[in-house]
Amino acid sequence: MRNSIDKRFVLVTGGAGYIGSHVCKALSISGLQPIVYDDLSTGNRSFVKWGPLVEGNILDRDRLRSVFEEYQISSVFHFAAASIVSRSVVSPNECFLTNIAGTLSLLDAMLQANCLDLVFSSSCAVYGIPSVVPISEDAPRVPINPYGHSKAAIEDILNFYRSAHGMRAMVLRYFNAAGADPDCEIGELRAVETHLIPLAIAALFDPTRKFTIYGDDYETPDGTAVRDYVHVADIAAAHVLALQLLRQGFVGGPFNLGTGAGYSVKEIVSMISEVSGKKIAVTFSDRRVGDPPVLIADPTNSRKSLGFNCSHSSLSEIIGTAFRWHQKNFHVHS
Ligand SMILES: NC(=O)c1ccc[n+]([C@@H]2O[C@H](COP(=O)([O-])OP(=O)(O)OC[C@H]3O[C@@H](n4cnc5c(N)ncnc54)[C@H](O)[C@@H]3O)[C@@H](O)[C@H]2O)c1
Structure with missing residues (x-):
């Protein structure tokens, strides 16, 4: 029925x-x-x-x-x-x-x-x-x-x-x-986390967690991997x-x-510090096998044919919304 x-x-x-x-x-x-x-x-x-x-x-x-x-x-x-x-x-x-x-x-x-x-x-x-x-x-x-x-x-x-x-x-x-919902209703939350931004923010809230940067010897401006x-x-x-x-x-x-712009791991970490006003304790490790140095989209077709618009994708809004979500979520779960 x-x-x-x-x-x-x-x-x-x-x-x-x-x-x-x-x-x-x-x-x-x-x-x-x-x-x-x-x-x-x-x-x-x-x-x-x-x-x-x-x-x-x-x-x-x-x-x-x-x-x-x-x-x-x-x-x-x-x-x-x-x-x-x-x-x-x-x-x-x-x-x-x-x-x-x-x-x-x-x-x-x-x-x-x-x-x-x-x-x-x-x-x-x-x-x-x-x-x-x-x-x-x-x-x-x-x-x-x-x-x-x-x-x-x-x-x-x-x-x-x-x-x-x-x-x-x-x-x-x-x-x-x-990033996360600008109204902070939902965000990035998984029992097993592998993504860079939630891991880095979690290290801010929980000093027992270490944040590891894999590889600082890539051929990129600061040596760390660049992503879109x-x-x-x-x-x-x-x-x-x-x-x-x-x-x-x-x-x-x-x-x-994707946005067509790339940011390195170090740039992400420093934006998180800027937004939160706190420093992240970072350790370095070897590159992970199969991690490309740079992944940046050419979004020309999606903009033209789909009308794709990156109005929320400035790095400050991405990190700002993610930080607010984790701050709220951390207080709920701690
Ligand atoms: N997060 C990214 O940056 C990214 C990048 C490229 C592609 N993707 C793709 O986007 C999709 C969503 O990613 P996400 O980051 O939201 O992942 P997520 O893990 O947060 O969400 C996946 C959801 O699928 C559910 N699920 C997993 N296996 C299932 C199954 N067998 N039956 C029913 N439900 C199942 C999970 O419970 C979860 O709610 C995935 O297909 C992923 O491969 C994600």
């Missing part, structure tokens, strides 16, 4: 996670109704504020099918993934199972319900170690770890589903998602634009979601 609410839902797999929850908020603000499908393996129940939560694993085909039967779902945003790169290296099976088999199970449930619109969370990891920076979407995909390979494989699978089944999929390749940090609120807004385009029948992409 279909849900009685006279609205068509946008299914958000991984909607209890960092980026997915921000996208749910953006959907809700623009008058759309998200429904979250998440196994809460890295996500947070308290981040599901803008629609119902269905707890389930994307590998559970029956559960997914029942969601499509119960709710009238017009389109899907697919965030759920095993996304820790280092873990994908030691446990490729887990990565490929969740990412590739999980996506296949989602796609089959979508086809069965005749739901054909999908926005997929890909990653700059598909580019591997690029030979040209900034990286445009037509740069070769040469991933160097199972995570990057899984994302590239899903991009290919979506192309095949497009030809075979008329699926309309838009692929968004995020660079480094960062894009505010999660800008990524969220891009998803609403992507859905509007898909609904108008637009076929295109993939699109890079």
